[in-house]
Amino acid sequence: MEVSTVDFAIGDKFIEITGCPILKCGKCKKEIVGHRVVDAVYQIFFEFEKHPGINTCKTTMRSDIRFEYAQKAEFIYDSRDLNIPACDFDLDPTNKEGYSLPVYFDRKVLNGFYTDNDYELDFFSESYGEIGKKGVTDGFMNGRSHSA
Numbered sequence: 001m002e003v004s005t006v007d008f009a010i011g012d013k014f015i016e017i018t019g020c021p022i023l024k025c026g027k028c029k030k031e032i033v034g035h036r037v038v039d040a041v042y043q044i045f046f047e048f049e050k051h052p053g054i055n056t057c058k059t060t061m062r063s064d065i066r067f068e069y070a071q072k073a074e075f076i077y078d079s080r081d082l083n084i085p086a087c088d089f090d091l092d093p094t095n096k097e098g099y100s101l102p103v104y105f106d107r108k109v110l111n112g113f114y115t116d117n118d119y120e121l122d123f124f125s126e127s128y129g130e131i132g133k134k135g136v137t138d139g140f141m142n143g144r145s146h147s148a
């Protein structure tokens with residue numbers, strides 16, 4: 001995924017979106033905009049209908065939307081990553097918005113949890129696992145570690 005400025009022309013309406021997430025094929029370089037961009041363009045087009053005479057709109061896709069589940073831990077993430085296929089879909093409907101979003105942290109912070117008996121860590125692979133405080137059912141977090 002990349003971010004870029006994308007222009008949309010629909011009839012006589014013109015929309016410019018900066019910071020627009022684009023999915024780019026690594027092989028053939030074909031590009032498509034993220035599915036949340038499609039939703040945003042639809043909403044903007046609906047706004048045009050409510051405001052006759054206005055034919056242009058310049059906007060941006062926000063990267064700083066903070067999700068409820070991540071507020072306490074202050075994770076580093078870009079909310080536009082929800083445009084990455086599979087990051088915006090969750091088979092468990094009880095999970096909150098943004099639950100499958102990748103978050104970034106220094107993997108060294110995990111060392112403290114490994115040695116703390118109050119926490120359980122379960123890593124299925126080098127980049128995917130769970131961490132949680134023992135006895136707290138909703139404190140579990142799935143995570144992908146990212147070596148920076």
Ligand SMILES: [Zn+2]
Binds near residue numbers: 025026028029
């Ligand atoms: Zn391709």
